[in-house]
Amino acid sequence: MTEAGDRIGAFLPGAAVKVAGAGSGPLHGLTFAAKDLFDVAGHPTGAGSPDWPRSRALPERHAWAVQQLLDAGCDLAGKTVTDEISLGILGESAFHGVPVNVRAPGRVPGGSSSGSAAAVATGLVDTALGTDTGGSVRVPASFCGLFGIRPTHGRLPLDGMAPQAPSSDTTGWFARDPATFKRVSAVLLGEAIPLAPKPRLTVAWDAFGIADTAVAAALQPLVERLAALAGAAEDGQLAPQGLSEWARAQRSLQPYEAWKTFEGWVERFNPRMTFTVARGLIGGANIPAEDRKWAALLRADVRARMAWLTRDGGMVCLPTTPFPAPPIGLSVSAMDVYKDRITCLAAVGGLAGHPQVNLPGATVDGLPVGLSIIGARGQDAQVVAFAAAMAQEQA
């Protein structure tokens, strides 16, 4: 893939950033792209903002995840467009455009790892690195019909990845097919992907109930195949407090952490931002300490709940997003409605830090929508194996 081949606006404008991988390795022959939150030695990391590079010296080494893929023989084909400083979930960059979602024309690709998802969906690369704090891999994976993973929080080194909200930040990745997804996952997880497990599977009725009815119906065949693979499945509740409360907790923690991350940059450079990005930071700065204390305690409850649901190799499935990709160019208040509903389903990731894989394969009116599988902390490889096995069985 050459940058000239990028007709979908997935890659950053300007000089192409290409690095050849090791001449051999488990990913030899594959190509990848890296969200512009990852350092590539000798190239500025833009983080989607024209004013972010002013704050940092030129990277002298590759980000950990970039180096892992290069060492495994994968070739870096370019850096991809992202929502500014990873603060966005729809993938509309006012500075670098909206990468085309080939699976849902006229619709957003999802964000913030928008260009990475679009590049993989279009076939410009085999895999791509993203980041996921509040849904930034899971959501574009759902909207673009891709495998995508948010690994266990804290498992992968984040060196050379621009932070946002450290207690939720993760490095994730995308793939179109289960075989590639397993190969890349094995490298980045540093662990062989095992044979598919037969987990105790919980189908989160409250999460399905929050999704559009058409989405819940479209995902039903995937759920049934997962149940068959697992041997059984039972309905269960994800969030006894209500998913809206989980979302509220996430919105009380993540934006404040993001403000603390970017406060010094804002103070020093008064950077250009999309209005909603500035609004998010200012909102984060103004979250009362009591709200953050409440959210931190609820987070402990969420972790207890997720540990219980995923005990003994158990897994939970839920819709990744409540709807397929919304149209491009919505008004701010219309976008807010979509974003808030997404957070109801995505908050579990940032709050609990469990590994979560988006499994593609369903559509509503031709638009992709994904099913998520969550496993216990550290069970990333098992979740990958389970998701890939179902897809491979289906194929």
Place this chain on the structure above:
Amino acid sequence: MTEAGDRIGAFLPGAAVKVAGAGSGPLHGLTFAAKDLFDVAGHPTGAGSPDWPRSRALPERHAWAVQQLLDAGCDLAGKTVTDEISLGILGESAFHGVPVNVRAPGRVPGGSSSGSAAAVATGLVDTALGTDTGGSVRVPASFCGLFGIRPTHGRLPLDGMAPQAPSSDTTGWFARDPATFKRVSAVLLGEAIPLAPKPRLTVAWDAFGIADTAVAAALQPLVERLAALAGAAEDGQLAPQGLSEWARAQRSLQPYEAWKTFEGWVERFNPRMTFTVARGLIGGANIPAEDRKWAALLRADVRARMAWLTRDGGMVCLPTTPFPAPPIGLSVSAMDVYKDRITCLAAVGGLAGHPQVNLPGATVDGLPVGLSIIGARGQDAQVVAFAAAMAQEQA
């Protein structure tokens, strides 16, 4: 002046906007520039924002003030850089750069009419149109050592001028010398500039006390010459409630009006903004109704006070800004300190709507700082005459 002659970044990048004036008239032979808040037929009005032109059709006619100057024989030489949507007082545009203040190298030109002031100060044009809501002509006039006027609010038609806070918005202009200032003022005020009056002159001790000591001292010779011209002067208080209260009232009214002006644009386009511009709009949106009610009542007190001080042709003099131009590139919190102090002196303009002229001629450490003269509503020509007479006597 050609755009190629613009070495100071005063004019907008891109295609030059030039319109020949009428072949004769009172301003024949002069050139002017227009802040990019004024419509010029056939050219997009940018208002300093890359996303503002999206909201409007291409102007089909010139703004009223542009047409007046063209009709008087003045040639339009270009459109000038402005702080975004006129929300800025220092003149540092993250999108279009910082016009060079030739009178204060390394320092800001003042804003939001930054490019207009810089173009006049450098001699690229004879005069230039600006707008003044909270100080956007007066402050750059002070920082760049220029004559500048904020006319009586409501006196000049604002057709074709992008609004900000309508109850405070005015069209103003700059000139380097008193003769040009009088010629241009006569055209835009639609009234001959009379012989210099001998006003009852009040020297606002509270405003001088808020300025830097060095500024107050530097302005003293100008005050003494004004007093000589007037025949006498007496010390008096501008703001019995305190200038900080007047500033608070202005900050309770103007940002809310600005939010109402831009709310629909923000909602529809989610535009790119400098962080502090977004912060200002969001702050405006969140001003409690009770605060706005209080400010509206205080505004009535301010108007009563200013009517009293300027009764029977009386005028008031005060420092236009508390300090000369600050350095370029300050941090956000450092800028905030400067902005808040400026508002203490500038708030009277937006609150009372009286005509106010900045008179150049003083410096602190070589940096210009101006003296303001305020007259009664409608006495614009008298204030212009008084200010110009002092400068001409001095010359």
